[in-house]
Amino acid sequence: MSYLESYLQTIIERGNVQLAESIQKTVNDVVPAYLENFSFCDHEVGLLFGNVQSGKTGQMFGLVAAASDLGFPVFIILTTDNVLLQQQTIHRVRTDLQQFCICDEYDSETFNRNSLMKPTIIVLKKNVNTLRQWSNILASTGFMKGNALFIIDDEADAASLNTLVNKSRKSSINKYLDEIKSRAACSIYLQVTGTPQAILLQTMASGWHPYFTYYFRPGRGYLGGDFFFPQYEEPRSVVFTDTSENPLKAAVISHLMASSQILISGGKVCNFLIHPSVRQAVHTQFQNEVYRELQFCTENIDDPAFILALRQEFDRAQPEKYERKSFENVYANIKRLLINHQVNVLVMNGSSTVTSEQYESGSNIIIGGNTLGRGVTFPGLHTIFYTRTAKKPQADTMWQHSRMFGYDRDQGLMRVFIGQELYKLFSDINATNNSIISQVERGLKHIKMFYPEGLNPTRKNVLDHKKVSMISGGTNYYPFTPDNNTIEDLNQLLQRFDDTEDYYQVSLRLMIEILIHMTSESDFRIHAFVSIINSMLADNPTSQGILLVRRNRNVAKGTGAMLSSNDWQLGASVQDKVVLTVYQMTGEKGWNGRKLWVPNIKLPSDVVYYDVNDDD
């Protein structure tokens, strides 16, 4: 039995047939396209992109097993620099991939003795000392000299990228990861993440931009961005805290109801997460407030007004995974939870030591800051209370704090308490994520992303400022030194558009047609605009834009403004579409008699588009 068959069998025997099918699909898509065609001479970088908490580890293991069947002998799985997460991963590797030689960070002798006779998996934290040690081990054994190394970097956008790119140096972890790669004759470096913003904004020259990107869809029952922040409908589970009189009380009541409903229906755990600011004093303040609310609930448990509030919450909730119990049953259990003090309040931050066992069963309210981020999983999470917005929010970090995503949630019991402004930010991030996914699924090579002004895609220190530029929506862009591939082709393409019409509504595909007949110096990267328009088409293949066509324009070359006042105003009146204005020059005033077509483009307003310039 092959390694892959054996792994899938293990999953199926655990009763998870759907996961096995999903992994098989990923393997079928990735292996023939990228692994079977691997040159065994190069160092290649790929990206496995999947939603937050949507089962990436299983997909990673599937690819490891499939690659072993192809003869890849060594796999390094990188985890974030957290002992618990590293140990959690190695435990899963040991349980799921038993035929492999599995090395923990200190198992150099195991690695040595095995001498690649069995395919080997090494699970390492992204920690400078650990990576240096293994770089040395790979060098001293010499095993990798003629062999291929397969690195799987879980949460590859965190810690791995070069944070000193703008200082012309390499950050330590980035340096050692490069060094580890260089120990092998060839390598595949598979980045894995649910937030690929920072990775996709790397330049090709950096060596960290993926040559291929694969997105795997989450399986059935997964609640993710589209459930919580839907684009075209009202969110089912969201309660806006701005309009609620006492949102925390409402959240506590919601949690009591969900906990009681789940626990008496045979569920093991129901969690409630409060995500306030990073400051520990605020955590304590929330802890006290939660205690106060619980106290209030306990004292008023028999009060008809309180019972009515519970009843309303009960009526709203429509559990789908659990049998809906009678209100009397649920109420009696809430009473029991409160009177017996069975609702645990846990504070997770630098000064407290909360272990995962403490929120694996029962009814828990967890309060914390950054510790609630990347990699930490809260089982049975049904109520979330957000208060924080960073001053300079970053899309990837915010998304990683979306701990409500996952499989073991009951959508009929989910409640997200959130401010409208923060909700809008999450919705915008979700929209961009969906756009990235569409672009990946349509096989676009140059993936573009855009965010509203004030929301950064990722932390700035990993982006090469000289190469990553921002193109603002609502701003007119035009080339300083334009040229046309063939004026005749453009004449023909634009023949049907009359000067007398103010504007035409056209398909964005036509705009691409027009733009690719034009060239420019690097001040106006036609390629970047084409990619951005392509990304819009990936989201919506029938997208339309506004086209203005003007002829016999006698504008001087290199002038500070190209558009006439009328055309400027006309373009400015359109905020939500791409506006492309093309002027055909008379050929005078610096154009050497050539009747060139010159573009001016304005993207939809209040949005910033990110562009990586990989031209040289």
Place this chain on the structure above:
Amino acid sequence: MRLLCSDILPLRIEDPQKAFIDYFNEAASSCDHLEIAVGYVSKASLKELGRIVEEYRIKKVCLTIGMYFLEGMPEGTYHTAVSLHEAWQNSDIDGEVRIVRAFSYHGKLYTFYKEGQPIAGIIGSQNLGAIKLEASNLRQYEVAAVTEVPEEIEELTGIISKLKRPNCSVPIQDVHIKLLREVNRELVDQEFVTRVSSDEVTAYQNQKTDISFEIPLKVPSNHDDPQMRGSNINVCYARGRKRVWWEVEIVVGKEIRDLPGYPEYQVPFMVVTDDGWKFQVWTCGQNNKNLYSKDDLKIMGRWIKGRLAAAGLIESINQVEADTLFEGLITEETLEKYGRKSLTLTKTALTTTIDNGTEIDVWLLSFLPHTNDDRELLL
């Protein structure tokens, strides 16, 4: 005739081809008599052959190795081959490992018999290493031809039989073979350790003084001997504080410590080893009885135990508490096979300046087997 190929990307096997390793295992599992004559072998493949013969209860086996008599044999491979030969000799298997002496034999022949009848024969580019792929040959592409025609198999056996005649080859324990010392890679890239060229080692050796100490390594006589099981170079097997396998504690007897010129208590000095490493050492402990590598106790261990592991006499152990069979325990028997039971510490007339500007003495430290005349360093 059919072809047996390696199965590696981008040249994976295609139907109806078969991988050599798969065919070999199938044929071995259904035979009771196996004859092999190859140019080269590896440690891992020798162990694998031992396992296969035992698992499939093969009654008769002969492995004839062709290329090492004139070229010299890597010491780890040699010790493993001798162990395999001895294991067969001491069991009811009619088995032996032979070395071709008359010439360099570079052929690769394999024949399989069942109840006296030939069932398969392979002529190929694969040396024995192909039955257990490891780091060094995982991506080495080989092609062989296989026959199941009895007359052709007998023809191959005819050559193997002639190679087994005393005028061509002898059992491995009967031959004096030049051993190639393998580099102890355990010190490569270790912090506080520097590689030294052989010319530099010679230069230091030319500056030896008369101050020299022969320090015996105290070990149990064999695996059954409970004495000294947890001390000195086997200190990781001691009860109490857990130590990694590489850590050693060289205890030096009073009769040596009292000799004139013995290094002073906790005064670091540089040692240059006979196999080309350089690191700092000092003497310390109660009554100055221990000789330690200064910056990390594992350095001395990696030097001594790494030598024994490179020679194929012990296995490095990842988790000492799991080594219930004492595969990593060093005994008198181990050192006997290695050819050396002591370290020699000799002062040179030279000094060296270390990073902090201090000038310290340079000593030579030796642990290569005494039979230097017929061994060469494999670099």
